[in-house]
Amino acid sequence: MRCPFCHSNETQVIDSRSSEEGWAIRRRRKCPNCGKRFTTYERVELALPAIIKKGGARTEFDAKKLRASMMLALRKRPVPLEKIDEAVSNIEQRLMALGEREVKSEKVGLYVLEELRRLDSVAYIRFASVYFNVEKPEAFVELLREATEGKGDKH
Structure with a gap:
């Protein structure tokens, strides 16, 4: 995951938690380059025909x-x-x-x-x-x- 602040290609996952009643995963990330933290969400994407x-x-x-x-x-x-x-x-x-x-x-x-x-x-x-x-x-x-x-x- 690219850092939204310094655009470094490497970030570290600090914490992962289930969110939205189990339909998403919330991840806290930290950029080793600039030290800033941010949150990402991972969700299932189901495409309708x-x-x-x-x-x-x-x-x-x-x-x-x-x-x-x-x-x-x-x-x-x-x-x-x-x-x-x-x-x-x-x-x-x-x-x-x-x-x-x-x-x-x-x-x-x-x-x-x-x-x-x-x-x-x-x-x-x-x-x-x-x-x-x-x-x-x-x-x-x-x-x-x-x-x-x-x-x-x-x-």
């Missing part, structure tokens, strides 16, 4: 965009924000667990549908009707049936 859109374009995964999409489906529904954040986190965990560098947006959409079905059937139907481009009343009836039966991955 890139998202391949329907048209083939690639984009970075954006949790804020995912949350906003879910919030739109859940608008005026009695679902606590903590549950929404938990659902977004579940989707992120599933994407990381895939171990893929790229994931099709359709897979993310299916994960969203699963989380919304668990949270609120009305939000599930709202999202599914847009996701599956539902235009006929019969298709809405099918969505309602699937929402109440716990299915919802075909159209």
Whole structure:
């Protein structure tokens, strides 16, 4: 680790401690060249896969965009924000667990549908009707049936 004061390439670790509930390591360092001390943090960096859109374009995964999409489906529904954040986190965990560098947006959409079905059937139907481009009343009836039966991955 390079010293931020004198830019020496050699620094010594004086102390290491677990931080952030075990998700980081805090290290106190000392530069033998200038004698100054400083703190560094070591954290796990997990990369989420890139998202391949329907048209083939690639984009970075954006949790804020995912949350906003879910919030739109859940608008005026009695679902606590903590549950929404938990659902977004579940989707992120599933994407990381895939171990893929790229994931099709359709897979993310299916994960969203699963989380919304668990949270609120009305939000599930709202999202599914847009996701599956539902235009006929019969298709809405099918969505309602699937929402109440716990299915919802075909159209």
